[in-house]
Amino acid sequence: xxxxxxxxxxxxxxxxxxxxxxxxxxxxxxxxxxxxxxxxxxxxxxxxxxxxxxxxxxxxxxxxxxxxxxxxxxxxxxxxxxxxxxxxxxxxxxxxxxxxxxxxxxxxxxxxxxxxxxxxxxxxxxxxxxxxxxxxxxxxxxxxxxxxxxxxxxxxxxxxxxxxxxxxxxxxxxxxxxxxxxxxxxxxxxxxxxxxxxxxxxxxxxxxxxxxxxxxxxxxxxxxxxxxxxxxxxxxxxxxxxxxxxxxxxxxxxxxxxxxxxxxxxxxxxxxxxxxxxxxxxxxxxxxxxxxxxxxxxxxxxxxxxxxxxxxxxxxxxxxxxxxxxxxxxxxxxxxxxxxxxxxxxxxxxxxxxxxxxxxxxxxxxxxxxxxxxxxxxxxxxxxxxxxxxxxxxxxxxxxxxxxxxxxxxxxxxxxxxxxxxxxxxxxxxxxxxxxxxxxxxxxxxxxxxxxxxxxxxx
Numbered sequence: 001x002x003x004x005x006x007x008x009x010x011x012x013x014x015x016x017x018x019x020x021x022x023x024x025x026x027x028x029x030x031x032x033x034x035x036x037x038x039x040x041x042x043x044x045x046x047x048x049x050x051x052x053x054x055x056x057x058x059x060x061x062x063x064x065x066x067x068x069x070x071x072x073x074x075x076x077x078x079x080x081x082x083x084x085x086x087x088x089x090x091x092x093x094x095x096x097x098x099x100x101x102x103x104x105x106x107x108x109x110x111x112x113x114x115x116x117x118x119x120x121x122x123x124x125x126x127x128x129x130x131x132x133x134x135x136x137x138x139x140x141x142x143x144x145x146x147x148x149x150x151x152x153x154x155x156x157x158x159x160x161x162x163x164x165x166x167x168x169x170x171x172x173x174x175x176x177x178x179x180x181x182x183x184x185x186x187x188x189x190x191x192x193x194x195x196x197x198x199x200x201x202x203x204x205x206x207x208x209x210x211x212x213x214x215x216x217x218x219x220x221x222x223x224x225x226x227x228x229x230x231x232x233x234x235x236x237x238x239x240x241x242x243x244x245x246x247x248x249x250x251x252x253x254x255x256x257x258x259x260x261x262x263x264x265x266x267x268x269x270x271x272x273x274x275x276x277x278x279x280x281x282x283x284x285x286x287x288x289x290x291x292x293x294x295x296x297x298x299x300x301x302x303x304x305x306x307x308x309x310x311x312x313x314x315x316x317x318x319x320x321x322x323x324x325x326x327x328x329x330x331x332x333x334x335x336x337x338x339x340x341x342x343x344x345x346x347x348x349x350x351x352x353x354x355x356x357x358x359x360x361x362x363x364x365x366x367x368x369x370x371x372x373x374x375x376x377x378x379x380x381x382x383x384x385x386x387x388x389x390x391x392x393x394x395x396x397x398x399x400x401x402x403x404x405x406x407x408x409x410x411x412x413x414x415x416x417x418x419x420x421x422x423x424x425x426x427x428x429x430x431x432x433x434x435x436x437x438x439x440x441x442x443x444x445x446x447x448x449x450x451x452x453x454x455x456x457x458x459x
Contacts, residue, residue, distance in 0.1 A: 088319030091119035151190035229268030233278035262286035267298035389428035
């Protein structure tokens with residue numbers, strides 16, 4: 001038992017080395033992680049994530065299109081352009097993956113290419129057969145993903161093959177890609193439900209032999225597909241669900257380097273984001289994502305969440321323009337016509353909006369109290385209050401001051417907005433109102449009760 005004594009201080013300890021406010025809260029590690037694999041103690045050093053070339057890849061136009069109506073060509077081109085701006089000149093969003101099957105897909109790729117953007121690199125996705133590979137050759141892509149299902153659920157029950165037949169087919173298409181100068185990226189579908197030593201590891205080692213003497217940019221990549229969201233980040237979780245053990249074996253027993261390993265998750269068990277971050281921490285470089293998590297069934301790692309995590313791990317923006325996240329959300333809602341959940345992190349209408357009076361009071365005194373980071377500067381989204389019967393005069397004062405654009409000592413006190421507060425409470429107590437007060441109604445109250453201030457704002 002350890003005894004702790006109160007330490008009285010003259011000034012607050014805001015722990016700003018972790019919560020700088022000018023960036024998302026930083027993620028730092030003090031020690032190595034030790035785990036047991038096959039009875040031996042192995043170490044992972046998550047501190048290396050700061051110096052490694054971790055990055056995001058995107059599958060908005062492939063897996064993302066399997067969960068929603070198809071995007072129009074102009075939508076995909078504009079989203080691709082914004083992805084490039086978001087990821088910045090250092091290619092934090094390194095690649096974007098496209099379907100190749102329809103005329104619309106192929107025309108979209110050509111138009112995206114015409115933009116002349118370095119990042120994200122355009123790659124394809126095919127099934128592991130020669131007919132599909134013909135499309136890759138026609139589009140002259142330098143890299144393509146190919147579906148190489150790895151669990152017996154898929155090999156036996158979907159493909160009606162033996163393991164040998166499946167492996168031979170996959171390797172044949174990978175060889176064809178290499179012969180034509182195309183880098184294969186083998187997608188190990190359902191890997192967290194597969195027989196790892198009986199199929200996955202022998203298959204990966206066979207792929208490694210294909211390119212052991214090839215230049216680095218032509219060595220086979222491996223995408224780890226957690227197709228049903230079974231992956232676990234917990235230390236010492238059993239295989240095949242253990243993410244740390246899977247990565248360790250592929251790197252240390254199969255010889256796959258970190259830059260050729262990529263994670264592709266699904267959110268069936270609400271673990272999609274933490275599993276992706278876990279992969280970075282335990283040694284692989286690329287996490288595959290989609291905008292706002294749109295993907296088959298429960299979706300994929302949300303790109304905007306992963307890029308915030310990237311900044312938190314690196315402790316630096318690294319050329320990223322986070323305000324593009326807000327632009328992307330506006331484009332989805334206003335142009336594409338997709339409504340985002342109001343409380344969705346970083347982009348939902350209410351993600352940094354409070355309705356509680358006590359929270360509004362905190363925001364009025366220092367927005368750091370109830371705002372996750374400087375959302376105004378980083379996301380171009382100032383914190384807001386939604387006015388209800390629970391908002392109190394603090395909430396009214398915060399809304400009015402923001403509406404009038406008043407700063408510092410100019411800001412109005414709660415006494416100045418008392419009449420507006422009384423009108424708000426009358427709506428609920430005497431009129432039986434159940435909905436929030438709209439911005440338009442509040443503007444009318446400011447016009448009525450704070451006429452001088454309203455007139456100055458209009459000037």
